[in-house]
Amino acid sequence: MKFGIIGAGATGLAAAYDLSSKGHKVKIYEAADFIGGHASTFQVAGSELEKGYHHWFTNDTDIISLMAEIGLEETIKWFPSSVGTFQDGEIYKFLSPFDLMKYKPLGVIDRIKMGISSLQIRYIKEWQKLESISAKEWLIRNTNIKIYAAFWEPMLRGKFGEENHDKISMAWIWGKMTTRFASRKNIFTKEVLGYPNGSFSHFFGQLAKTCELNSAEIFLSTQIKRIRGSNSGEVLMTIGPQEKEEAFDAVISSTPSHVFNRLAEGLSNEYRSKLLNVKYMAAVLIILVLEYPLSDVYWLNIADRSIPFIGLIEHTNLVGSERYGNTHIVYLSNYLSEDHELYKMDGSELFDSYLPHLKKINPDFTVEWVKEYHHHKIPNAQPVVDTNYGKNIPAHQTGIQNLYLANTSQVYPQDRGTNYSVAMGRKMAHLALSNLKNK
Numbered sequence: 001m002k003f004g005i006i007g008a009g010a011t012g013l014a015a016a017y018d019l020s021s022k023g024h025k026v027k028i029y030e031a032a033d034f035i036g037g038h039a040s041t042f043q044v045a046g047s048e049l050e051k052g053y054h055h056w057f058t059n060d061t062d063i064i065s066l067m068a069e070i071g072l073e074e075t076i077k078w079f080p081s082s083v084g085t086f087q088d089g090e091i092y093k094f095l096s097p098f099d100l101m102k103y104k105p106l107g108v109i110d111r112i113k114m115g116i117s118s119l120q121i122r123y124i125k126e127w128q129k130l131e132s133i134s135a136k137e138w139l140i141r142n143t144n145i146k147i148y149a150a151f152w153e154p155m156l157r158g159k160f161g162e163e164n165h166d167k168i169s170m171a172w173i174w175g176k177m178t179t180r181f182a183s184r185k186n187i188f189t190k191e192v193l194g195y196p197n198g199s200f201s202h203f204f205g206q207l208a209k210t211c212e213l214n215s216a217e218i219f220l221s222t223q224i225k226r227i228r229g230s231n232s233g234e235v236l237m238t239i240g241p242q243e244k245e246e247a248f249d250a251v252i253s254s255t256p257s258h259v260f261n262r263l264a265e266g267l268s269n270e271y272r273s274k275l276l277n278v279k280y281m282a283a284v285l286i287i288l289v290l291e292y293p294l295s296d297v298y299w300l301n302i303a304d305r306s307i308p309f310i311g312l313i314e315h316t317n318l319v320g321s322e323r324y325g326n327t328h329i330v331y332l333s334n335y336l337s338e339d340h341e342l343y344k345m346d347g348s349e350l351f352d353s354y355l356p357h358l359k360k361i362n363p364d365f366t367v368e369w370v371k372e373y374h375h376h377k378i379p380n381a382q383p384v385v386d387t388n389y390g391k392n393i394p395a396h397q398t399g400i401q402n403l404y405l406a407n408t409s410q411v412y413p414q415d416r417g418t419n420y421s422v423a424m425g426r427k428m429a430h431l432a433l434s435n436l437k438n439k
């Protein structure tokens, strides 16, 4: 059978891998001139590095299994992680429950309450009951406004921006917390995170190579312009600048929902309204290559509202600086809507606006530490998971026979991630095949 895949990110390549491994003819179309999608890399200090910080949790079992299948399991290295919050001029580390006791922005009673509520979230079994409650409402009700404002609000504001942070569903916090807890043996042990030797590009490169060895074809810089169904059940795609139409037994699209709405003809109004209901935040990153480390923490949430970025992820504090010529790699991260002034800035404007704030985090920092910097904008980076999001997720089966949608907006209640994209891509391959066989 002949399959068309739109997108050469984690979802598209995982689907292509399964279908091509079973001997089917597979064609993968990718609009960009590179593979890897949101987890793609660029060259920095002599190595490949993700445009947006990436790591795996120990319970990312779907991608770990796929790594094993393509012979890369040994290349995943596990590192102790360190998380902190920057507030009131200080870095507060959260490596164990005892660190919470040193968190001065909250009084002692609130620190204890905060710890108890985190455990309470971990042990919630029926997460569905949290779907219709906003994280803000649940957290204030179960802790108090001070704890919410000091700890949770900066995290929500950072991920979903000014306009969305108070609408996010408590189910999303549940998904996030259970994943993070699962990456520790118990609450007293340190979290460990995984990162592959040779970066995520090693994984994508090997996966694409395996697909090609299975005779799959990958077409880069080739945008799909239009998709339509047919009476025979074949799916027709208009491909690339020549706008050539080609027929497939089934098509799996990993495009964002609003893009799919634009491409696909013949969708029902109900399905279209679900596609358009999905809102996305874009990510914007400044990546610093520094002479010296800025901190000794991997993941620093910025709760200080005078600082214009919300996350400082010091990649080399997780994986070491050796692979980057002993330089120190720091991501300054923001999730924004695409019309936000910080998103519209070019790299040098954004770098200049962030620069004065780095001294707040490390008073020794000077601009001479910066050997180079890079700027990346990633549209459609994070679906906005507001209350009752789960009820409006577009189905994988689009209503057009043999046309499937598989994108990050359908990962729920877990936070989107390469692990879930791989699982979804493989699930779609299986579904598309079994529907064709049962015809």
Ligand SMILES: Cc1cc2nc3c(=O)[nH]c(=O)nc-3n(C[C@H](O)[C@H](O)[C@H](O)COP(=O)(O)OP(=O)(O)OC[C@H]3O[C@@H](n4cnc5c(N)ncnc54)[C@H](O)[C@@H]3O)c2cc1C
Residues within 6 Å of the ligand: 006, 007, 008, 009, 010, 011, 012, 029, 030, 031, 032, 036, 037, 038, 039, 052, 053, 054, 055, 056, 222, 223, 224, 225, 254, 255, 256, 259, 263, 283, 378, 381, 382, 406, 407, 408, 416, 417, 418, 419, 421
């Ligand atoms: C800043 C940031 C940090 C992240 N951190 C982590 C992390 O630590 N760990 C983790 O596991 N995950 C992380 N993620 C999430 C992870 O990157 C994504 O969940 C995953 O890569 C999504 O894969 P995908 O294939 O579903 O989508 P995408 O990667 O978006 O792939 C879709 C592809 O479709 C292509 N496309 C779109 N329209 C067309 C068209 N018309 N024709 C042809 N091609 C088209 C796009 O160019 C793209 O390559 C992070 C994401 C971001 C943005």
